[in-house]
Amino acid sequence: MGVEFEREDYLFLNELGISPENLGCYGGGVWRANGPTVTSVNPSDNKPIASVREASLEDYEDSMRACAEARRMWMLTPAPKRGEIVRQIGDGLRDKLPLLGKLVSLEMGKILAEGIGEVQEFIDMCDYAVGLSRQLSGSIIPSERPNHAMMEVWNPLGIVGVITAFNFPCAVLGWNACIALVCGNCVVWKGAPTTPLVTLATTKVIAEVLERNKLPGGIFTCVCGGAEIGSAIAYDTRIPLVSFTGSTKVGLLVQSIVHARHGKTLLELSGNNAIIVMDDAVLPLAVRAVLFAAVGTAGQRCTTCRRLIVHEKVYDDMLAGLLKAYKQVKTGNAVDETTLCGPLHSKHSKACFEEGIKKIKAQGGKILTGGSVIDRDGNFVEPTVVEISHDAEIVREELFGPVLYVFKIKSLEEAIELNNSVPQGLSSSIFTRNPETIFTWIGPTGSDCGIVNVNIPTNGAEIGGAFGGEKATGGGREAGSDSWKQYMHRATCTINYGNDLPLAQGINFGG
Numbered sequence: 001m002g003v004e005f006e007r008e009d010y011l012f013l014n015e016l017g018i019s020p021e022n023l024g025c026y027g028g029g030v031w032r033a034n035g036p037t038v039t040s041v042n043p044s045d046n047k048p049i050a051s052v053r054e055a056s057l058e059d060y061e062d063s064m065r066a067c068a069e070a071r072r073m074w075m076l077t078p079a080p081k082r083g084e085i086v087r088q089i090g091d092g093l094r095d096k097l098p099l100l101g102k103l104v105s106l107e108m109g110k111i112l113a114e115g116i117g118e119v120q121e122f123i124d125m126c127d128y129a130v131g132l133s134r135q136l137s138g139s140i141i142p143s144e145r146p147n148h149a150m151m152e153v154w155n156p157l158g159i160v161g162v163i164t165a166f167n168f169p170c171a172v173l174g175w176n177a178c179i180a181l182v183c184g185n186c187v188v189w190k191g192a193p194t195t196p197l198v199t200l201a202t203t204k205v206i207a208e209v210l211e212r213n214k215l216p217g218g219i220f221t222c223v224c225g226g227a228e229i230g231s232a233i234a235y236d237t238r239i240p241l242v243s244f245t246g247s248t249k250v251g252l253l254v255q256s257i258v259h260a261r262h263g264k265t266l267l268e269l270s271g272n273n274a275i276i277v278m279d280d281a282v283l284p285l286a287v288r289a290v291l292f293a294a295v296g297t298a299g300q301r302c303t304t305c306r307r308l309i310v311h312e313k314v315y316d317d318m319l320a321g322l323l324k325a326y327k328q329v330k331t332g333n334a335v336d337e338t339t340l341c342g343p344l345h346s347k348h349s350k351a352c353f354e355e356g357i358k359k360i361k362a363q364g365g366k367i368l369t370g371g372s373v374i375d376r377d378g379n380f381v382e383p384t385v386v387e388i389s390h391d392a393e394i395v396r397e398e399l400f401g402p403v404l405y406v407f408k409i410k411s412l413e414e415a416i417e418l419n420n421s422v423p424q425g426l427s428s429s430i431f432t433r434n435p436e437t438i439f440t441w442i443g444p445t446g447s448d449c450g451i452v453n454v455n456i457p458t459n460g461a462e463i464g465g466a467f468g469g470e471k472a473t474g475g476g477r478e479a480g481s482d483s484w485k486q487y488m489h490r491a492t493c494t495i496n497y498g499n500d501l502p503l504a505q506g507i508n509f510g511g
Helices: 008-016 057-076 079-095 097-108 112-132 171-182 196-212 227-235 248-260 283-299 315-326 347-362 412-419 435-441 483-487
Strands: 021-023 025-027 030-032 037-042 047-053 139-141 148-156 159-163 186-190 220-223 241-245 264-268 273-277 305-311 366-369 384-387 403-409 427-431 451-454 488-496
Touching: 008 047, 008 097, 008 196, 021 196, 025 057, 037 097, 037 196, 047 196, 057 148, 057 159, 057 186, 057 220, 057 227, 079 097, 079 112, 079 171, 079 196, 097 112, 097 196, 112 171, 159 171, 159 227, 171 186, 171 483, 186 227, 196 220, 227 248, 241 248, 248 264, 273 283, 273 412, 283 305, 283 315, 283 403, 283 427, 305 315, 305 412, 315 366, 315 384, 347 366, 347 403, 403 412, 412 435, 427 435, 435 451, 483 488
Parallel strands: 021 047, 159 186, 159 241, 186 220, 241 264, 273 305, 273 427, 305 403, 384 403, 427 451
Antiparallel strands: 025 030, 025 220, 037 047, 139 148, 148 488, 366 384
């Protein structure tokens, strides 16, 4: 658009197709935008990066018409050929990996290694989906009737809506879109309003693949916008499945709207994850895991460790090792390769951290380390460890920042009870070398979470397994295992290949 970036260190964005001013809607193969203009801000210094003009509701409707037109063609495309398109998307992301990873770090605020790792996760999902495109198999079921065959057939839903959050502005789309596309669905994506540049850069990779293969642009639609666009997706009867990542409060609203029109939802909501350290744990391993899980992404992962439950016999040693490790964490600019903890994503996040610390102190919490904002231009806070009663009300909430609550327990039963005592049920982990403890933990009287780990952190899930949680976390599953079934509908088919209808024997129909 003829405008140059003011900062030289932002020039790399040109290679991602990002300009100082951008259109925020890709629909039907056309870039358009007639909504309000927003400015993307670098959370490391709270200064502008670039602006994006968001989509209007009219832009959304024009894009959805093109999406609906592309639906039939894409559904009828053989699954392995759909997989080939996803493979090319993965290759496109590989070509942009360092640059796109740097943009994720710049705009979201996670450190550079995490930003690159997030894009790599999308690439890995593409690889996974390519293989899956040749394995979308049903089943043959024995029929009780002679000369009859019964089978299950899986068919595409048609269109999948994906609404993602700021903390994973790229990877969560990959978890959903790669599977949805190989299953034969068109995809409509609304990224977070505060990470629109990642949304656009990712979409440009996908759009280039569609254009190169002379496929309808309506197969993939990107609509930048706020709550009004999210609401339009939720209410749109053309979208059978809406995948939403975000807060429990908004997720419940999306669920009620979609279910009222008989649609389906896939919800990935809040987490309040615990790591249990038993008396036989390898403490150096546990310390490293807790540090990674509690401080990574500045505590802004849904799988962040927020509660540390430690057996009384090793409590003092575990805490001493952890506090020593915390003092070595370097907080700073997210794109600096030496930084271990970047900023919170926004000024609002920083204010929520400050308010959370006030509540912690008011509810009897003792700050062992951290607990303050860092006086810089960006949204920096100190990684914090707190001793507090497990009955404190704030422990049941998800404070989206690097705050870790620690508790002392005497037994495995007490530890499991504490783990399961919160409304959320996403991820959990235990550190132990006792086989009986391990199998109790993963069994029916153990953790009530969707992710139940042993001797690894609560975060860092692999794509081959189904990702998701229970209770207030939503109950949805994304990525691996049989999660693909959520993006298709099951048809039970019975075929009579004989000349008789067994159920009608003894009835004279005439003729």
